Amino acid sequence: MSNVQKYIESVKDVIQHRDPNQPEFQQAVFTVLDSLAPSLEDHPEWVEADLLSRLVEPERAIQFQVPWESDDGKFHVNRGFRVQFNSAIGPYKGGLRLHPSVNLSIVKFLGFEQILKNSLTALPIGGAKGGSEFDPKGKSDNEIMRFCQSFMTELQRHIGPDLDVPAGDIGVGGREIGYLFGAYKRLRGYQNGVLTGKGLTFGGSLARTEATGFGLLYYTNALVKAQGDSLEGKRIKISGAGNVATYAIQKATELGAKVITVSDSNGYIYDPKGINYKIVKKIKEVERSRIKEYADQVASAEYHGGSVWDFDVDYDIALPCATQNEISKDQAKLMIKDGIKYICEGANMPSTPDAIAIYRENRVLYGPAKAANAGGVAVSALEMSQNSERLAWSFEDVDGRLKLLMENIFAKSEAADKKYGLDKDYQAGANIAGFEKVATAMMTQGLV
Ligand SMILES: NC(=O)C1=CN([C@@H]2O[C@H](COP(=O)(O)OP(=O)(O)OC[C@H]3O[C@@H](n4cnc5c(N)ncnc54)[C@H](O)[C@@H]3O)[C@@H](O)[C@H]2O)C=CC1
Numbered sequence: 001m002s003n004v005q006k007y008i009e010s011v012k013d014v015i016q017h018r019d020p021n022q023p024e025f026q027q028a029v030f031t032v033l034d035s036l037a038p039s040l041e042d043h044p045e046w047v048e049a050d051l052l053s054r055l056v057e058p059e060r061a062i063q064f065q066v067p068w069e070s071d072d073g074k075f076h077v078n079r080g081f082r083v084q085f086n087s088a089i090g091p092y093k094g095g096l097r098l099h100p101s102v103n104l105s106i107v108k109f110l111g112f113e114q115i116l117k118n119s120l121t122a123l124p125i126g127g128a129k130g131g132s133e134f135d136p137k138g139k140s141d142n143e144i145m146r147f148c149q150s151f152m153t154e155l156q157r158h159i160g161p162d163l164d165v166p167a168g169d170i171g172v173g174g175r176e177i178g179y180l181f182g183a184y185k186r187l188r189g190y191q192n193g194v195l196t197g198k199g200l201t202f203g204g205s206l207a208r209t210e211a212t213g214f215g216l217l218y219y220t221n222a223l224v225k226a227q228g229d230s231l232e233g234k235r236i237k238i239s240g241a242g243n244v245a246t247y248a249i250q251k252a253t254e255l256g257a258k259v260i261t262v263s264d265s266n267g268y269i270y271d272p273k274g275i276n277y278k279i280v281k282k283i284k285e286v287e288r289s290r291i292k293e294y295a296d297q298v299a300s301a302e303y304h305g306g307s308v309w310d311f312d313v314d315y316d317i318a319l320p321c322a323t324q325n326e327i328s329k330d331q332a333k334l335m336i337k338d339g340i341k342y343i344c345e346g347a348n349m350p351s352t353p354d355a356i357a358i359y360r361e362n363r364v365l366y367g368p369a370k371a372a373n374a375g376g377v378a379v380s381a382l383e384m385s386q387n388s389e390r391l392a393w394s395f396e397d398v399d400g401r402l403k404l405l406m407e408n409i410f411a412k413s414e415a416a417d418k419k420y421g422l423d424k425d426y427q428a429g430a431n432i433a434g435f436e437k438v439a440t441a442m443m444t445q446g447l448v
Pocket residue numbers: 168169170171172173212239240241242243244245263264265266321322323324326346347348373374376377
């Protein structure tokens with residue numbers, strides 16, 4: 001084992017010892033550390049400075065109580081988190097997630113991923129993530145509002161336009177950001193750069209709603225084109241039916257592909273004629289209903305319970321857009337049998353490490369989340385720019401910048417892959433490209 005490899009293993013040992021009950025955090029960190037050896041061989045000064053130990057430890061992790069009252073007059077207490085992971089290249093930036101599965105391990109894995117993702121955007125933003133195990137499903141608008149107000153009562157102490165700028169993630173969309181912003185304003189005054197994903201009437205950016213899904217397709221298109229191939233006529237499986245999935249379906253369809261599935265945590269829709277994103281949007285965003293309803297409205301569609309990744313059908317591209325670890329080893333094997341050539345991740349860490357090994361063994365080209373889904377946070381950073389200059393850019397302007405940023409992310413990952421001779425390992429390419437910028441900034445700023 002080389003000295004660099006020994007160093008990497010020693011950092012992993014410390015995490016295992018320190019955070020034994022944080023499996024998702026360990027998974028995210030170990031995957032990155034396992035790809036950094038070639039870069040560290042080139043930069044012995046980073047090993048000498050024990051840079052990795054600083055990278056894997058959050059600069060700050062805040063946990064707080066969130067008391068709120070439901071419509072029936074009962075009192076509840078949830079747990080709130082904000083993990084401010086790394087500020088080497090800009091103010092902390094990353095979403096808030098409201099889902100029963102949220103815990104410190106989940107928030108730390110997401111915050112860690114956000115560091116390198118935000119670095120890849122080429123925009124000046126550090127990495128953070130937050131959330132609560134509060135379940136918004138089935139709650140009234142007033143309950144959501146009271147929860148968001150209580151959450152912000154504490155969070156406001158820790159955020160600011162140049163300090164930490166939260167946004168949405170699972171369970172946090174325009175409605176929640178509106179309530180969070182209203183609560184912040186009441187406590188701290190009007191500073192519209194404190195959150196992104198805001199409504200268009202109070203400082204939101206055009207194209208932020210579409211950005212993660214559209215960006216995923218701009219990235220996928222760049223990856224596919226680099227192989228001399230095209231999206232035209234490709235059959236795509238998408239999981240999820242939320243913000244990312246909806247706009248991924250729209251852009252995939254506009255680029256000439258056919259999306260044949262969409263799903264939620266109960267089951268999935270198969271429509272061989274192609275999923276209509278407008279119907280998904282109405283069911284999920286307006287009616288806030290289950291995806292099952294799609295089959296009641298579209299004659300060619302079938303609904304089945306269970307995971308879309310267990311559904312056996314031929315297709316070309318997988319775009320997981322639901323949640324972490326949604327694809328197991330056996331499901332990856334089914335993808336190979338079904339003939340896929342590409343997988344690009346809209347969700348954060350949707351593939352288990354065993355599934356990723358199967359992609360690699362079978363030469364499926366793999367666009368990892370931190371590169372493929374960076375469009376959302378990239379447009380959030382553009383929203384911050386617009387807020388700073390008190391201007392609002394057109395949809396075409398923001399969307400055009402997003403496309404260039406995503407193509408640039410693919411180009412950077414590909415360049416790192418080539419530089420280190422990794423044979424089309426775009427996962428390692430993205431990890432190295434994201435890491436090298438953060439490492440350079442950390443070294444330049446000294447031991448602080
Ligand atoms: N919203 C954004 O800008 C960004 C989101 N992401 C990631 O994309 C993923 C989806 O997020 P959003 O679309 O924003 O959330 P959302 O709350 O709008 O939608 C999540 C969707 O996933 C489905 N889902 C949740 N658990 C599932 C499961 N176990 N099986 C199947 N479906 C399941 C839900 O039913 C829902 O349709 C998450 O991993 C998130 O971290 C990544 C980058 C940015």
